[in-house]
Amino acid sequence: MNIALIAHDRKKQDLITFVTAYQPIFEKHVLFATGTTGLKIHEATGLSIERFQSGPLGGDQEIGAKIAKNQMDLVIFFRDPLTAQPHEPDVTALIRLCDVYNVPLATNMGTAEVLIRGLEHGDVDWRAYFRGQNPRLEK
Numbered sequence: 001m002n003i004a005l006i007a008h009d010r011k012k013q014d015l016i017t018f019v020t021a022y023q024p025i026f027e028k029h030v031l032f033a034t035g036t037t038g039l040k041i042h043e044a045t046g047l048s049i050e051r052f053q054s055g056p057l058g059g060d061q062e063i064g065a066k067i068a069k070n071q072m073d074l075v076i077f078f079r080d081p082l083t084a085q086p087h088e089p090d091v092t093a094l095i096r097l098c099d100v101y102n103v104p105l106a107t108n109m110g111t112a113e114v115l116i117r118g119l120e121h122g123d124v125d126w127r128a129y130f131r132g133q134n135p136r137l138e139k
């Protein structure tokens with residue numbers, strides 16, 4: 001599965017902690033991230049992550065483009081609900097595209113726990129069928 005990892009600055013440590021806790025699961029999938037988030041997760045875990053631009057410079061939109069092309073299966077986006085973001089329209093657009101394409105989206109750690117355990121349990125396998133692929137054959 002293709003998984004996008006994104007966190008606003010005050011949520012980055014939470015996401016690093018989360019990915020570290022579930023690293024054995026994340027290792028089985030293809031990871032993408034906005035620029036700074038991806039760098040920090042890579043530094044903390046050594047996981048291989050394809051990085052896009054930093055969020056304020058267009059990274060959210062790049063991930064949105066992959067969603068629009070049916071190339072993203074799950075999005076974990078730890079938003080900071082208490083800090084205004086200069087690129088708020090991009091954040092809103094990314095979340096909107098997840099809803100347009102029925103891509104599972106966690107915007108906080110509580111939901112991310114449920115999603116990642118469900119992923120391991122095969123509950124997201126329907127995404128691969130949706131893409132016309134066998135979920136057991138792809139990384």
Ligand SMILES: O=C(CO)COP(=O)(O)O
Nearest residue numbers: 034035036037054055056
């Ligand atoms: O701003 C972001 C998401 O909206 C995240 O971007 P960075 O990962 O580059 O900090």
